[in-house]
Amino acid sequence: MPGQQTPPVPNPNVADFYRVQPVTDRRIHILGVGSIGRFIAHSLRGIANPPPITLLTHSGEWFKKWEESPKLLSLTTGDSIEKRGGFDVEEYRPVQRFHGKEVDGVEVGSKSTEPISTLIICTKAPVAVSALLGVRHRLGPDSVILFMQNGMGIVEEVNRDVFPDPATRPHYMLGINSHGVNIPSKAPFSAIHAGFGTIALGILPHEREHAPAPYSAPTLFTPGSKEPVLPKRSATPDEDTSAPGPAGFEWTQNSRYLLRTLLRTPVLCATAFSPPDLLQLQLEKLAVNSIINPLTVLLDARNGSILYNYYITRTMRLLLAETSLVIRSLPELQHIPNVAHRFEPGRLETMVVGVANKTRDNISSMLADSRKGSRTEIDYINAWVVKRGEELGVRCVMNYMMVNLVKGKAGMIQYEMGQDIPMVGDSLDILSEGGESGGDYT
Numbered sequence: 001m002p003g004q005q006t007p008p009v010p011n012p013n014v015a016d017f018y019r020v021q022p023v024t025d026r027r028i029h030i031l032g033v034g035s036i037g038r039f040i041a042h043s044l045r046g047i048a049n050p051p052p053i054t055l056l057t058h059s060g061e062w063f064k065k066w067e068e069s070p071k072l073l074s075l076t077t078g079d080s081i082e083k084r085g086g087f088d089v090e091e092y093r094p095v096q097r098f099h100g101k102e103v104d105g106v107e108v109g110s111k112s113t114e115p116i117s118t119l120i121i122c123t124k125a126p127v128a129v130s131a132l133l134g135v136r137h138r139l140g141p142d143s144v145i146l147f148m149q150n151g152m153g154i155v156e157e158v159n160r161d162v163f164p165d166p167a168t169r170p171h172y173m174l175g176i177n178s179h180g181v182n183i184p185s186k187a188p189f190s191a192i193h194a195g196f197g198t199i200a201l202g203i204l205p206h207e208r209e210h211a212p213a214p215y216s217a218p219t220l221f222t223p224g225s226k227e228p229v230l231p232k233r234s235a236t237p238d239e240d241t242s243a244p245g246p247a248g249f250e251w252t253q254n255s256r257y258l259l260r261t262l263l264r265t266p267v268l269c270a271t272a273f274s275p276p277d278l279l280q281l282q283l284e285k286l287a288v289n290s291i292i293n294p295l296t297v298l299l300d301a302r303n304g305s306i307l308y309n310y311y312i313t314r315t316m317r318l319l320l321a322e323t324s325l326v327i328r329s330l331p332e333l334q335h336i337p338n339v340a341h342r343f344e345p346g347r348l349e350t351m352v353v354g355v356a357n358k359t360r361d362n363i364s365s366m367l368a369d370s371r372k373g374s375r376t377e378i379d380y381i382n383a384w385v386v387k388r389g390e391e392l393g394v395r396c397v398m399n400y401m402m403v404n405l406v407k408g409k410a411g412m413i414q415y416e417m418g419q420d421i422p423m424v425g426d427s428l429d430i431l432s433e434g435g436e437s438g439g440d441y442t
């Protein structure tokens, strides 16, 4: 709870980090009850001595259905269906925003004022800020928020619009999911674990305690030599890049508790990474999503359809040439060794083809959103590449075109849906809270 924490003490022994230490509040709140929210909640309740879980939903209809149901979440894996209970559910009101500004005069925010120590936010990226604004009054500087969104730029948006003051800002963690999880329509409390993946986890160093990236690479030694091996600089060293600081940081009590709990949940296959490694994993996923997602929307086809097609490969290569150049020029990566090779267009293409092949029968999350007329994550994927490219003097015309085509298609679909006559019993809009499917099955 805010105000009840003692400052973290440095761990003298690595093993001590993973040992149980008392926490004041074991409850984990999960914001968003879409595919990933249900999957994580169900998995956490399956471990020995499970944490108390509160599911936070914005949907009054979902909440009502839950109250009338046996209050169980079910997860299907192959032929086995496992139902689990022990969840508390609360309704919250996302804050309505118009052109990025909060709209006055509407009843906003969660009714509860109970402090939240640990929050996992599993909504789609475009609604994450509105959702967090709805529970902002329950989060304090000692709380930790784990972001599970696809794409980049969400944390900067949350800092600007939800927690502008670093002194009162909670701590952040980041999770990169590659599990494939679907939610069957008309089954609001079920999920299908369709593809086994992992969750890469890490902390985002807090501005209060740590300078932002770039981070210095760790000093390496070759056996028998006292001389450090100096890391090779990126292919585009920039004289103006600020000097790197160490990537080390202190874990707070709540972040450490959340990390430990997720790491001891076998189904999640979670692994912890350092901030520079996590950033690179995020960028790899971004590069993959920046191809598969918009192309499947524009082609209105499953992931596998982009494979073995000369014309689509040409398009993919032009897009990846831009994305690769932007990533390799990012100042925050300048001091990390091997960046030029890791993000070269050929390697990114191999990754895209691998994921598209593994998930060939899937409907990408962006295509699912676009078909439903929901906002897609294009602003956090291709538009992020365009924005960072502008800052770095790289003109990303291909990515710019993708952003506008995907938005144009969404506009067409929304217009067509607007012409439809709504029918009694049309399903609830809970899918914006985490999507129909996610993941790329590493």
Ligand SMILES: CC(C)(CO)[C@@H](O)C(=O)[O-]
Residues within 6 Å of the ligand: 150, 288, 289, 292, 293, 303, 355, 359, 362, 363, 364, 365, 366, 437, 438, 439, 440
């Ligand atoms: C990689 C991906 C496109 C596979 O379905 C997935 O990340 C998605 O659906 O967004």
